[in-house]
Amino acid sequence: MTEEHxxxxxxxxxxxHWQAHIESWQRSGLSQVAYCRxxxxxxxQFTYWKKRTHKKDHDIAFVPLRCSQNLPALVNPSxxxxxxxxxxxxxxxxxxxxxxSDNF
Numbered sequence: 052m053t054e055e056h057x058x059x060x061x062x063x064x065x066x067x068h069w070q071a072h073i074e075s076w077q078r079s080g081l082s083q084v085a086y087c088r089x090x091x092x093x094x095x096q097f098t099y100w101k102k103r104t105h106k107k108d109h110d111i112a113f114v115p116l117r118c119s120q121n122l123p124a125l126v127n128p129s130x131x132x133x134x135x136x137x138x139x140x141x142x143x144x145x146x147x148x149x150x151x152s153d154n155f
Contacts (some may be wrong), residue, residue: 069100 060068076086076097083101087094131143 066100066104069097070104072097073101073104 072086072090072092076083079086081089083097084094086092087097133141133143
């Protein structure tokens with residue numbers, strides 16, 4: 052007698068599954084707890100996927116950076132660090148760009 056092994060869903064299938072539930076929950080007007088209870092979902096998994104899919108919804112945009120010719124004497128133009136409000140840090144130097152953030 053052979054045992055059948057269920058086919059594991061791919062990460063893309065999981066993402067689509069949870070994205071559909073998140074969109075359905077947003078339209079439902081229910082609290083997350085009530086929605087999860089009604090659909091037999093685990094609250095911690097719902098929260099995880101809500102955060103995970105939300106991050107991917109943001110578009111990344113590049114904004115031109117222009118340096119003034121009149122830099123203060125204390126600024127070293129060969130090395131510049133940019134810190135963004137969401138925790139990214141970029142270091143610009145003569146050799147190129149290096150990410151200092153753990154987020155990449």
